[in-house]
Amino acid sequence: FALGLEACREIMQRGANPAALRLYDAFESGVQFALPETNVLLVADEGERTIVDSVIGISEQVCAGSGDRLDGAAIFERWLDTRYLTGKSAEGFQRGPGFVADTLEMAGPWRDLPAIYADVVQAIAAVPGTLAGSAHQSHAYVDGACLYFSLRGEVAVQEREKWYRQAWDAANAVLLRYHAALSHHHGIGLLRAPYMAPSLGTAFPLLVAVKRALDPQNILNPGKLGLSDRLAHEAD
Incomplete structure (x- = not known):
């Protein structure tokens, strides 16, 4: 997976910008493409032929010697058929009453992503009741990328919320340690609210001040972004 991330980084930093550049770890490659012993890197582009040929040419140069060239048509068709399905994090598991599955997306710089991937998967696995943690790289940029983690557990029904x-908490402790972005596109809402203050550090009071200035009665989306408790405490 680290080798695949390095390929994605080089593709982007050499000026290529494929329409799709997605890297799946071995677990998700097995679930999505029935290729459990590899890390699938999918590269696809569209548009003017000259531009597309250049993008694919750069991608092929970067990936030369890094692994086997797979059946690209079959992988791409499978990806097209399933990319909008919800609940994909639960695929491949028996879903009993104590089963839990969710996704966690984040963003960070290329230099940190291999370690973030390894540490988050390890942290999730260390939680009692975890079945599997995995990830794919879903959105790539010149300076970094989004890793999209899946976490699955099975515990007694009354223990689901605790797990x-x-x-x-385990996954986000890693993100805080690497100063990564808590979310790439899903937002903070209530779920990530406990991690906002340690993530922003000395910038968090600025967010509090903006919220107080624009919403002194705290009626707009109360509880979001980890702000309500802080505002109520300061009002006291």
Whole structure:
């Protein structure tokens, strides 16, 4: 997976910008493409032929010697057929009453992503009741990328909420350690609210001040972004 991330980084930093550049770890490659012993890197582009040929040419140069060239048509068709399906994080598991599955997306710089991937998967796995943690790289940029983690556990029904929060706490402790972005596109809402203050550090009071200035009665989306408790405490 680290080798695949390095390929994605070089593709982007050499000026190529494929329409799709997605890297799946061995677990998700097995679930999505029935290729459990490899890390699938999918590269696809569209548009003017000259530009597309250049993008694919750069991608092929970067990936030369890094692994086997797979059946690209079959992989791409499978990806097209399933990319909008919800609940993909639960695929491949028996879903009993104590089963829990969710996704966690984040963003960070290329230099940190291999370690973040390894540490988050390990942290999730260390939570009692975890079945599997995995990830794919879903959005790539010149300076970094989004890793999209899946976490799955199975515990007693009454323990589901406890496992869920422990898994999120474990994963986000890693993100905080690497100063990564808590979310790439899903947002903070209530679930990630406990991690906002340590993530923003000395910038968090600025967010509090903006919220107080624009919403002194705290009526707009109360509880979001980890702000309500802080505002109520300061009002006291």
